[in-house]
Amino acid sequence: MAEMSYRTALVTGASSGLGRGLALWLAKRGLRVFAGGRRMPQLQALAAEAQAAGATVEPVEMDVTQVEATRERLLALDSECGGLDLVIANAGVGGVTHGRRMEWDPVRAIIDTNVTGAAATLTAVLPLMVERRRGHLVGISSLAAHRGLAGHAAYSASKAFLATFLESLRVDLSSTGVRVTCVFPGFVKSEMTANNAFPMPFLMETDAAVELMGAGILRGETELSFPWQLALPSRLAKVLPNPIFDAAARRLR
Structure with a gap:
C-alpha cells in the first residue's frame, strides 16, 4: 500500500492513558488532533500541553456510548476539517x-x-473515507481478546469482537485506499490498570507503549501486539486444547 500522509486525526478516550498519549504523540508530529472524551478539564489540560509544545490538540467532549451523538459529531468534524485521515x-x-x-x-x-x-x-x-480513497481506522483491542480470561468474560469478549470486526473491515477495504490497524496491548500503566488487584506481568510504561503504537500506526501495520513477552504466549494460547487452557486459567485465577 502506498505511503499515506496524515493531516488530521480523531482519538477517543483521550482524557487519560493510551488515548491521551497517542493524541499528544500524533500532534507533535504535525497532525491536527481532535481529542475526544467525557472529561473536559483533562482534555483542556492536554490541549494546553500540546500548545506549549507547538502542537495542535482540540478537545471534543463526547461519550461514545451516546451512539447517534457520537456519529453526528464525527461527521461534523470530518466536514469541518476537510476529512479525517485517522480515526x-x-x-x-x-x-x-x-x-x-x-x-x-x-x-x-x-x-x-x-x-x-x-x-x-x-x-x-468510513463511507466518506472509501469515497475519498484515503483514511485509516485503528481500534485498540487487547491481548485479552485471544482467550476468555477468568473473571473477565465481558472484557475479553468485547475486545475479541473489536479484533474480528477490524479484521473483516481490513479484508473488505483492501484496494480502497483505506487502512485498518488492530492494536493488542498487554498491561500498560493507566487509570484502568491502577486498581487491578491481580498480577500484571511485563507492565509497560505508557510512553513506551505509545511510541510503539504511534510508529506502527504510521507505518500502516495491520496488527500490533506488545509486549512480545506476553504477546507470544497469548497467541499460542489460542491453539491450546480447551482442557489444557481451562486448567491453566483456573490456576491463574
Whole structure:
C-alpha cells in the first residue's frame, strides 16, 4: 500500500492513558488532533500541553456510548476539517464480570463502550473515507481478546469482537485506499490498570507503549501486539486444547 500522509486525526478516550498519549504523540508530529472524551478539564489540560509544545490538540467532549451523538459529531468534524485521515477508537472500560457472581450492569457498561461505542466510532465516516480513497481506522483491542480470561468474560469478549470486526473491515477495504490497524496491548500503566488487584506481568510504561503504537500506526501495520513477552504466549494460547487452557486459567485465577 502506498505511503499515506496524515493531516488530521480523531482519538477517543483521550482524557487519560493510551488515548491521551497517542493524541499528544500524533500532534507533535504535525497532525491536527481532535481529542475526544467525557472529561473536559483533562482534555483542556492536554490541549494546553500540546500548545506549549507547538502542537495542535482540540478537545471534543463526547461519550461514545451516546451512539447517534457520537456519529453526528464525527461527521461534523470530518466536514469541518476537510476529512479525517485517522480515526482511533481507543475509548474503553474494564471490570470484573465473574460467571459465579454475574451482574448485568457492568456487562452492559463494557459492551456499550467497548463494542457499540467502538463500532459507531469506526464506521461513522468510513463511507466518506472509501469515497475519498484515503483514511485509516485503528481500534485498540487487547491481548485479552485471544482467550476468555477468568473473571473477565465481558472484557475479553468485547475486545475479541473489536479484533474480528477490524479484521473483516481490513479484508473488505483492501484496494480502497483505506487502512485498518488492530492494536493488542498487554498491561500498560493507566487509570484502568491502577486498581487491578491481580498480577500484571511485563507492565509497560505508557510512553513506551505509545511510541510503539504511534510508529506502527504510521507505518500502516495491520496488527500490533506488545509486549512480545506476553504477546507470544497469548497467541499460542489460542491453539491450546480447551482442557489444557481451562486448567491453566483456573490456576491463574
